[in-house]
Amino acid sequence: MTNANQKELNCQEVVELVTDYLEQALLPETQAQFEDHIEKCPGCEIYLEQVQQTIEMLRKLSEQQTFPETKEDLLEIFRNWKQDESKSDSPLV
């Protein structure tokens, strides 16, 4: 291979473009080069998959916490606020 194929991305460049690719922020010609590379390169294909798997696992962290035990406290905050609000017509700002 020679330097003639300047338009081809190498693996090190591809891994830096993964987020822009997933965010659909690449220019159309770069996106085409990116996809072309991924199709031919098993290493970068695995890398892209791993980033996608990482994102899926990150999403799981949002399922960790359930409703707070402090719900009653919050309802009390709300009820106090409501009472205060109805006491005075114009709320203090």
Add this chain to the structure above:
Amino acid sequence: MEEGTFQPIQPGERVATQHIAGSQSPGGVASVDDLRLVEALRSGNESAFVSLVNMYHAPMLRLAMIFVPSEAIAEEVVQETWIGVLHGIDRFEGRSSLKTWIFRILTNRAKTRAQREGRSVPFSSLPEFTIELQEPAIEPERFHGPDHQWPGGWVSFPRSWEEIPEERILAQETLTRIQEAIDALPIGQREVITLRDIEGCTSEEACDLLGVSEANQRVLLHRARCKVRRALEKYFEDE
């Protein structure tokens, strides 16, 4: 200041065109659902409040944890935020989504609290925050050098995670490793990955909230995801 009566908004109609002071991006404005909730809350509807708590309390706790040193303090910050939301609801003008507005109150409070707790809190929108991010996604040693037949090609491919059993992927231990990797990130990266990948915010919401450009937000997200992926790779390799 007196708020006008509730005006029904047509879907897709932009509620306000004015930009938020200090924000680089216009961000998403309040949706019709947001405005209904706000109106209900203003009239003292408790179930509107409960549904807001159901939607945002857990994400708010996670966001607060980015800045403050303990879960107990995070809980306090979130409670203070709810008080702030209720008292400020008359001033909500729909220039950003309700979620962004609530999250902004939260992050401001969390940052103030963190400073009081003696934690230095850099703001992700400061320019040096992005300049520091010239680090590569992957160690350069994993690619062939410029004199190789394939410069910039993998020395050896990453090992696919396809054969890792589902139980291992979903194990609490894996989630703990992810959390540790996030905790080790610089604060700006931590904010962006929490908002985008954990809470599922759009890039527009994240930019609006953090006051960073789309491009900077992507750089922060990229760095953060790369490091979490790298931490997982290391974890899956030590068997």
